[in-house]
Amino acid sequence: MKPSTVIQRGPNDPGLTNPGRRQILMGSASAMAAVSLLGFAPLAKAEEPKTLPDYAAWKERNALIVHSTNTMETQRGAIGQGVITASDRLFVRNNLPAPPESIVADRDAWQLRVEGVKNPKAMTLGELKQIGVATVASVLQCSGNGRAFFPHGAGGTQWSVGAAGCVMWTGVPLKDVVAALGGLADGVEYITSTGGEELPAGLEPTQVTVERSVPTRALEHALLAWEMNDEPLPLTHGGPLRMVVPGFYGVNNIKYVKQVAFTENQTGVKIQASSYRIRDVGEKGAPNQPSMWEMNVKSWVTSPLESAREGRTMIYGVALGGTVALDKVEVSVNGGRTWKPARFLGPDLGPFSWRPFVLAADLTPGEYRIVSKATDMNGNSQPEGRMDNERGYGHNGWSDHGVTVEVG
Amino acid sequence: MKPSTVIQRGPNDPGLTNPGRRQILMGSASAMAAVSLLGFAPLAKAEEPKTLPDYAAWKERNALIVHSTNTMETQRGAIGQGVITASDRLFVRNNLPAPPESIVADRDAWQLRVEGVKNPKAMTLGELKQIGVATVASVLQCSGNGRAFFPHGAGGTQWSVGAAGCVMWTGVPLKDVVAALGGLADGVEYITSTGGEELPAGLEPTQVTVERSVPTRALEHALLAWEMNDEPLPLTHGGPLRMVVPGFYGVNNIKYVKQVAFTENQTGVKIQASSYRIRDVGEKGAPNQPSMWEMNVKSWVTSPLESAREGRTMIYGVALGGTVALDKVEVSVNGGRTWKPARFLGPDLGPFSWRPFVLAADLTPGEYRIVSKATDMNGNSQPEGRMDNERGYGHNGWSDHGVTVEVG
DSSP states (O other): OOSSOOOOOOTTOHHHHOTTTTOOOOOSHHHHHHHHHTTOOOTTOOSOOSSOOGGGTTSOGGGEEEEETTEEEEOGGGOOSSSSOOGGGSOEEOSSOOOOGGGGTTGGGOEEEEESBSSOEEEEHHHHTTTOOEEEEEEEEOTTTTGGGOTTOOSSOOOOSOSEEEEEEEEEEHHHHHHHTTSBOTTOOEEEEEEOOOOOTTSOHHHHOOEEEEEGGGGGTOEEEEEETTEEOOGGGTTTOEEEOTTBOGGGSOTTEEEEEEESSOOOSHHHHTSSBOOOTTOOOOTTSOBSOBOOOEEEEEEOSSEEOSEEEEEEEEEEOTTSOEEEEEEESBTTSSOEEOEEOSOOOOTTSOEEEEEEEEEOSEEEEEEEEEEETTSOBOOSSOOOOTTOOSOOOTTTTOEEEEEO | OOSSOOOOOOTTOHHHHOTTTTOOOOOSHHHHHHHHHTTOOOTTOOSOOSSOOGGGTTSOGGGEEEEETTEEEEOGGGOOSSSSOOGGGSOEEOSSOOOOGGGGTTGGGOEEEEESBSSOEEEEHHHHTTTOOEEEEEEEEOTTTTGGGOTTOOSSOOOOSOSEEEEEEEEEEHHHHHHHTTSBOTTOOEEEEEEOOOOOTTSOHHHHOOEEEEEGGGGGTOEEEEEETTEEOOGGGTTTOEEEOTTBOGGGSOTTEEEEEEESSOOOSHHHHTSSBOOOTTOOOOTTSOBSOBOOOEEEEEEOSSEEOSEEEEEEEEEEOTTSOEEEEEEESBTTSSOEEOEEOSOOOOTTSOEEEEEEEEEOSEEEEEEEEEEETTSOBOOSSOOOOTTOOOOOOTTTTOEEEEEO
16 A cells, blocks of 8 residues: 555535435345345445455555455545556456455466357467457446435445446457457357356346346457456456456446356346346346446546635536547536536547546636536436436436535 | 565575575675664674565565665565565665654655645645545666676675565656646756765765756656555555656665755765766766666566476466557566567556566476566567676576476
């Protein structure tokens, strides 16, 4: 951990100012027990754990909000201007406890089974590395990033803005693996990836297996990644091998991936069939509801968060377009009444990366509501409001993501 | 430190295979004492220190060769494919012991004096941050990177290839600071930056002050940087504020910068006047010799280093053009008899960044001499040989930088 990297925390982070707001979410003691079994701290424990869990002990503690053993978010003020999120500040969200460290002892020995191709095969990571390689920058973002802004009390980790980061991934293009195995089998519609986590004893496997299907349109850019930000992929983030689906929500980027199957249908496990589905508040999840696949256009301010001195203030933030490159970001210091174009900072790392932005504003003393609004190359802009949905997914409304700043 | 990131060490690293080769360099006991005073381990202590020094304790030990308290190089096998070098793997080279950690306790309070402008002024980092901002990726490389390959026994740290990395810097463009202070004074030819290190007692300040002059042509791209790789600039790498001169050798990127003076002449301190000068073997340094300013075109292989399996082998490396964008990299597996074009990996971060490259080669059993040769957009290619010079600076010959690999 680097010393002297104290992060400014702002009152605009709902996860910090209303720590008790979402405490009463679990309906029964058995549900609580199941949650504990999965490694989540019960939500009723509102206090942040003091230390990082062992498998993430190398992270920069001061840059993170530790929600639970398996959920850590980057502080809003800890997001920098360097395009690529430093690995030690990147958020963590595991659906199951991480496998033991031993799985990264001999990385090249890790086995991946590939099904749904003309010549199905089990291959080691060492063999995969001989097939091809690409490096792509893409945003990793939890489907529930922004959940804390929903007023109806959406269940799950109360992420503010920090369940997102921009990562440089290196691995073999999935389409190269498919080509090496004779091409896709007939009738294939989905890429179904399975995580290598050990399943908790006593639970029905279909209820807990981390397995996700994405449409085969994702094949063009998907990677089986073994490196993150110029280093071997840490266990914390899915090493030795992770499915990376650029532009898709984090849950589709399966960690410790042990199988990739090209399938006619989506997997029937819970995390696909009923979880990560957009539905009205109060409704149960079902396969006919939209799944959390491509990310939408989004941005948020990262500085200032609380206060600024009178005069010239640099307003910083980050913006992403999901699978579509960004066109522009506008910033308002009066809650959206008037807007000014922000400037993108640093090199453009491609359509799946995020872009830091900056606007220099001259501010006289007073209170300001600073908001940002991104527009992608297809003309999609962030909406003002949120789209209420049961689990608080996919929030990209600009109003909630703003910050209130006192200038004086 | 991330666990399970063991790095392959190859016998091609001269700093490792010939640890005693350069032991007898210091001419007298008093010279040895002076070196110790400056924080270097005496060269006669050929064994690597077991631990990282306190100010660099957050670094990834397994990725580094620790030459001394103030010199740590990235292992050849620890350079990844992610374009930006992870901060915890970046080499360290301090000319004086690092200042105390207290100087990054209140970063925005750090003072910089600007001289040689129409309105000279002392400014805090907080004030500098209001002037402007830019993010640029650039290679940081020690002038002596590759020194270990010189046969004449060039004095100084025996860097192999690892005194280099590609970093994303964020800071205020120096030209914006100049504009804010009324423009350059008349007759200015150099940008002279001074480091904020405490000078060792008992030594003549002009002999030890870290102060470097670069020509004003560097003004176009120079930055006063406060962030590195999306994080506040660590003390280890010059935080809270560092002069960054993209495309220029590391020594010109003054750490803990406390003064920037635009001057008619180069500074007269030793590190400028006689050190970091290209001269014939046996000659003394003098101001009329070429100074280590712009870097030359260069590349080296990072994998494989020692052995590879029969069949398809992915040959990786990195290439840089200094201040000129790269045109191409060619790779030879037979010591330069025949060449094949390599492919650049990942996004292009601009002319000052390096570019990872890869070539897939089909290799039958045997011994291979793998070399790489980069060419910049002006048509400059790496030479085959080295340009012998007293201090072993600026080595970009492709032959010495190759690796011998056993395939079987």
